[in-house]
Each structure stands twice: as structure tokens, then as C-alpha cells.
Amino acid sequence: MDPKESFVMRPTSRILSEVFAGSAEFRNSPAGYYRELSRSQSLVRFDDLESWVCLSSDVSLEVLRNAERYPLDPHWEDGADVPDEARVLRRSWLEFSAGSAHRATRGESSAAVSRSREGWHTLEESVGRIIDGIPHSSKPLDLVPALVEPLWGVLLRDWVGLDDELILSRDEWIPAAVSVVNGMADSHQMACASDAMKRIGELIRVSTGSSDATLLGALAKCEGGALSDIAAAARAINIIVDATPLPQAVVLCLREILADEAARRYMAGQLDAAASADPSGFRRGIAELLRRNPVQTFTVRFSAEEHMLGGKSISASDRLIVLIGSTNNDPLVHDRPEDFNPDREASGAAPFGFGPHSCLGRSLALDFLVCAVRRVLTRFPEISPTGKQSWIEGMGLNQLERCPVSLCSAD
Incomplete structure (x- = not known):
């Protein structure tokens, strides 16, 4: 059966149930699901999650752009039994998306992420050692244990500065x-x-006044060094949480490249350019892979007031779920969205979020993905999928549980 026909007569609610459940059918062929959802309605009520789900690009971007009308969460019980550190962490997270009143807070944190780039060469060398340490072999290799845990370790040690x-x-x-x-x-x-x-606050205190090029060292200098250790630690954790999908994104990008001949040809053709002073084509390829199948499948906002959105009446405190994959595959914005096209306009895509709460480290994240994916394709030009892939169940993130590949041809 033509995949395009498999969704005929299926209600939107059933398609959404499979997406939010992270079914294997959805994970293996997300394009069909996203195509149908983005073509159905711009905004739909999904009673299973007691939420509105934003499906079209225009509605989704409207929600993501307007942090005052659509905050992350306007309600939180600040009870007396909440530890001070947890209170600070929660408040810091809310301030990151609270709009104009806290843009300076977000700006300082973004500057800290940029300053932490000074230690990039250390992280790049560590990534190279991990990938170069994988031996050439005709035996199948599972990319998940080979890459995810080791890459997550060097991110936290070399970039963040954790012990x-x-x-x-x-x-x-x-x-x-x-x-x-x-x-x-x-x-x-x-x-x-x-x-x-x-503990993170203690590490930040040690970094104060030093030339430490890690994220913690950069956060120690936020607001001229006047930020308390705990407040700086809260910002660090918010940024770490944002970076959590990165190692899985490396495996997901490799899986997408190996599954799409057009993507593979393009990325292979960019290897020489990426190794030179101009990796922009390789970066566009990574961004296009994440547009089609983002690691983070959705993000949540709340309505601060009663209003109309997408022709629907939204009440104050209503939950709105922005389905990122549907937004990025809207055919009204992206011509033939299921096709790999790294030269398409990226203005309507949001693989790293969009608006006031978009990923602080999106540029560094792209550099990390370019570094790791390029290194794998360069070291193993004959890499190919083999065996059955499987996914980690659950909502929110596209995470592979198993991704077996063959690194080279058998002798």
C-alpha cells in the first residue's frame, strides 16, 4: 500500500495518539504522520492530553514567538516545603521564557554559552578520540552505546565543566x-x-576569577560576577537540560542519512568542504535532517488569557502543545516537505525551538553535530544500516534504543 494512502479515513485523534505514544510505526516513518497532521487542521483539541495541539506552521510560530501570551507555565505552587535551591531552579526556568521582563537574564546566559565556545577545541578533540577509538570491523556495531554515553560524558566534562x-x-x-x-x-x-x-555552585565558585573556558567558568562571570553560586547553577542546569538531546541527535542524524540516498550523497559530497574553512553546506544538511525529523517532538505552552487562535476560542490557562515535526513539515511553508533539500528556506522550521525560549546554544549544538557526524562519515565511508532498529518508548524525544550498522564491507 502507498504510505500516503495508509492515513485515509483515520481520524486526527488516532494519528495524534500514535505520535504522542511514540509508536514504532510513527518513529520509523514520521513523514507520513506529520504530512497528514499539518494538512488536517491548524489547531485541534486533543482530549487525551486535555490540550490544544498546534499543527500548522503559522499557529505554532505565533505561540512560540509570544512569550507573554503563551508562557511556559503560569502556575506553580511555591510551598513552604520546597527547598530554596529547587525554588531558584524553577524560577530561573520560568524567567528564561517570561518575555521582555527577563530578556537581560536570558541574554546574559546566552552570552555565557557563547563565551564557553573558547574551550571548543578541547571538546572537538575529545569527540574525535571517541570516534577514532571505534575500530574498523565487519561485525555489526550498535551506534547507541558506541556514541551516546561517551559523547554525553565529554559534553558534561569538557564543555560544561562538571566533575x-x-x-x-x-x-x-x-x-x-x-x-x-x-x-x-x-x-x-x-x-x-x-x-x-x-555541588555545581561549588564548582562555579572555584571558577570565579579564573580563565576557565567551560560553561561553568563563563557563568561565574555573569552579571560581572555578581550572580550567586546557586543562581548561576540554576542557569547551568537549564542549559544542560536543553543540551540533553544532543548525543541522541548525532545517532538520529546518522540514521536519517543512511536511510535516505539523497541525504547520503549530499553529505558525502560536503565532507571535503566541511573539513576546510567552509562547513556551511554540511551545517545546512544537519539542519535539514532535524527539520524533517526533530529530536524533540513537541514543546508545551499555556494561554495567559482568553483569545482566538487559529479560528478557535482559547481560554486562560489552556495548555497548548506545539508539535514541532508537524510545524516543520507544513506543506504551505515547505514545498515537498518529505524531501531532503538543504537549500530550502529555514525561516519556518524550528528544530531548536523558536522565539524567546529557543535553544540558547543552537549554534554550538549545530557545530557539535557537524563535528561528530562528519567524523563518523569520514572515518567510516562504507557505513550502512544492518539489523533492526528500535526506539525508546515515551513522549517528548525521538531516542533510538538500538541502531545497528556495518562499518565496512566484509573481507
């Missing part, structure tokens, strides 16, 4: 921090996030 204790315990305190900023943390999670903030 081994925090790196080894990241699977506990990072999810706890996410629960805190989402207002859903229990007492154990709040304590865990608070302990991590204290």
Missing part, C-alpha cells in the same frame, strides 16, 4: 531537575536536584 561525581550521577539528578522545573517533583527529586545545584 566525575556529577557526570556519573547524571541519570538521577538531571531527570529530578526536569521534574522540578515542570512543577511535578516529589520531595526526593527536589532534594536530589538541590544537592546537584549545591
